[in-house]
Amino acid sequence: MSTTELHQQVRERFGVETIDDRVVALGAAGALCLLVSAITFLIGSPFTALPFAGFLFTVAYGLYEYQAATAKALSFLATIGTGTILALITFYLLVEALPAIRLMGAEMFTSTSEPMWRTRGEEMYSLVPMMWGTLVTTVLAMLIAGPLGVAGALFISEIAPDAVREVVKPAVETLAGIPSIVYGFIGFTILNDYMMESLELPTSGSLVIVGLVVGLMSLPTVVSVAEDAIASVPESMKSGSLALGTTDWQTIKSITIPASFSGVSAAVLLGVGRAIGETMAATVILGHAQRLPDPLYDVFGNTETLTSLIASQYGVASGTHMSALFAAGVVLFVSVTVLSIGSQYIERRMKHQLQGES
Template sequence: MSSISGFERIRQTTGSDDGALLTGAIGVVLLGAAFVAFLMNSTLTIVPVVGFIVVTAYGWYAHQAETARALTLLATTSTVLILVLITVFLILEALPAFQLMGLAIFAVEKPVELFGVTVIPGQDPLWSTSQDLYSLTPMVWGTLITTALAMLIAGPLGIAGALFISEIAPPTIREIVKPGIEIMAGVPSIVYGFVGYVIINSYMMDNFALPTFGSLFVVGIVIGLMSLPTVVSVAEDAISSVPPSIKDGSLAMGATDWQTMKSITIPSAFSGVSAAVLLGVGRAAGETMAATVILGHTQALPEPLYDVFGNTETLTSLIASQYGNATGTHMSALFAAGVVLFVSVMFLSVGSQLIEARMKRQLGGNQ
């Protein structure tokens, strides 16, 4: 009796007839069966998948509105579920390396002590697959340096480009420049990396007498150029969302266009511009192919530490260059690098979303 009343409540809430609900229930069962079969690595996975496609096709023919709502709900929940499964898989695969290394997974060459207590353990060498030593410190440092260098390029140039497109450029120029910036985002990263390796690397070697072929500085330049489209696009949307009445009021008071942009437009869109820079940081931190092509893959900290012309690894280049030959704990250590990168980029993405939400509340008058 309770199940019948529950079914009736669902029907009344969704406004669907019994046929649509039955079709949806069969689709859910088949999709669940396909997922379970996939996890079990069964060769019969195709059977419920084909059944789900057939049921969906029938639902689209007989109950199109209800099927469309169900598919959009499925797409949303699948996105969240896949993200959760990826996170769980990364953590489980990285767990042996974390258990083996403990705090030493962030070890440095000489231990760091605070009040006589070792807060960061020492280890030499930092990375050795033959000795089962896997410190991610050089890779974290390389990722940090290349990301900082990239943002020194993409941040100012991206904000300047967004201001030009939104506030300065005539409509004809804007219609050309903005799509061009967005096309830059579609250029494969391997192309940027190859250009950096052949042109910028060679120039640095010929004119600056670098001791090694490939450096963090070159990677930072290339990744900064790759991050530019992200910063420009998001910052331009934030600047364009500033109400025209605010800018018109400033101009009516006698302020110049530059004074209005500097004192009114940028402060009003500051949260959105900050979100753009943070998204650019996430883009730079997660870049793989450019760093893999350019760097010389040395799993050691540069000497001195601030030497941006040194040659080390990033988290992404470490994974890309070593996963082909990795097994056992070595593979687990690469997954640990993925976990560190995943968590870092996730915090950056969440931070950018919070900043963007704050901007919308401020511009909407809701503090």
């Protein structure tokens, strides 16, 4: 590739009209320093800081001399870096999980025979109880966070007076900042004791308590994101509906909710992701029994979730045991990925319907 062609590609990529060899050399030097820094970090070299310091120097000099081109290059680099990090995490999870998957095969995800989890002697690693526990707690959490979150978002955005909105909205957002260990401790000391005393549960901790606590934790996320989606509906659409003689509730039901459905769906799916990935609350509340409830639909039973399994056992795990925990991480990773793809599909579908496309 000639220098002229290289300059043309750089101009097209970073949107600059003129460019000289110094810009190209500076960009090449920064990229080389960053690449060397990444390689030395991966191989565990003690000299990782040296090439990274060179990268920082080139960035600082570029921002001083060629601010626009450097800023756009950094944005492009951040995008590439995000994709690369995601790919590396995926690769690392799969590689670390392979020993356990080779040992157990499909039984890791299908076996329901006892014992389902044994780390010594004849090892047995079945993720079925943990997958079931994660599913049940997520469903219970979203039965709480979904309807209440959407209702709260509608109240804040469409119904509440300004004075009430200015108090309620910051309060809801503050709830999202409370550490999950606090929710878990409250659930363990208050809800757990209440359940054991009132319902005479035989064991400490149950799926319904985790579902309730995680649902309350997910509620601020659903309310905040759904409220932003509802507030983004054009005022002209709502005013036009009211001008035709509809009531406020009819406008909310027939105009506001359908128009913001993609954003509301994204809010609920974000809440689902929060529920699936919640660790500390489940770890504190559950009794860590790696078995299925009996009967299976017993939400007052005590089992395990994927996140609580990893959090409670990684400190003593090694060998195949550690690999099985990585396999649990793979299941979580795949679940969140499916949710992300699903949310994007719903958003595209709703945009097509709202725009009158088939």
